[in-house]
Amino acid sequence: MTGPTRGFFGRTRTERDPRLPPGQYDTGSGWPVLTAEVTPHLDPQKWTFTIDGLVENPTTWTWDEMHALPQSEYQGDIHCVTTWSKLATSFGGVSLDGLLATARPLPEASFVMATSTTKYTTNLPLADIQDGKAWVAWSHEGKALTREHGGPVRLLVPHLYFWKSAKWVTRLTLMDHDEPGFWERNGYHDRGDPWAEQRYQGD
């Protein structure tokens, strides 16, 4: 950290909102779209979600099977690496805990690769999607998740930067080692904890 930038004072700041991680700002009611590909048209009836890799019981769920499971909601904040945060928002879907309980991870499973229908991938420590920290989400603030925000269905791991919350998620593969996913191969951090400001490789 060097000294101040000449002539820069920043926005009028009262008390910094304690919900904002370092380097983030509140985007208010906005929700920027930053996807880097053609937005797919996913037919929910053709979509499936699979947990495979190092599990005792590789399992695939259909849209209807997933919706028949106990529903779970996330209420809180999300943080994009591009410095916006969206505070006090909500998502609905199912907790990954129940899905993982069905698939039964093997003892050596310690990392996971999430894959989207578009072939996008992102890697996560298994611990980051356990114990109520991650969801398969299909609604946002009570409405169906829109296509540009990953609808009909996306991964939601809100305690990490939002590129980890893979849009149009279709598969989680459990592994015994870490492997970089799409953005992680392209300069972004392997874990992406906003509170530690893990934005880029080497942070």
Add this chain to the structure above:
Amino acid sequence: MPASSLPGATAGSDAAILRPGRAPAGGWRTATVREVAHPTPRTAMIRLDVPARVDHLPGQHYVVRLTAPDGYTASRSYSVASPPSDPLIELLVERLDDGEVSGFLADVLAPGDTLEVRGPIGGWFVWDADRPAVAVGGGTGVVPLVAMLRHARDRGRPELFTMVAAAGRWADLPYAEELAAAGARIVLSREDRPERPAGRIGLDDLPDLTAGPTVFVCGSAAFAEAASSLAVRAGADEDSVRVERFGPSG
């Protein structure tokens, strides 16, 4: 800008282009501002001398971090307009209403100032003048594509790069003269051009994409959505379309 989703380069035609670690990445540097110009009322063109620079690939971006006297910081990402052959890093910043960083860069920044920058960053939305590419940019979305255009010229391969540049009016289009002189198709939604009446970008504005060039689309979220859909209608394979959506981040 990074997103939460993209097609991964796990298989298929793009895997060879995106070998892990191929795109250069650099850490924090203290850059010196050499030039500040205002090509249009809403933009600032900033040229920076970055010490110990890691040369970028066209399409990559830099993060600019401003620090207030009390230690408060604000960071934003800006695409690079200059090609790697340029000794300076050129950024073109659109001054957003109430833009905390863009307002400072447009109104306060002066030659001789120092700026903390980090880059280059990004390895997906990049092009090395090594295969045919078609680029479609809207407004300031042309900035990373200008770096590609200049790079193609540097490499003596201008024929590999085809560009479509869209804006409301001629005066709103960054680098308009340079783009037109290089043969880019200029698409204006609110102004007639000799070769094209005013109107939103449409299928007729894009070349046939069935031959499989890499397609780069950059602009606002709405523009990027429209242009990337058009690209697919023009014959592009979805996996060959790389999109950079500029978010409103002030």
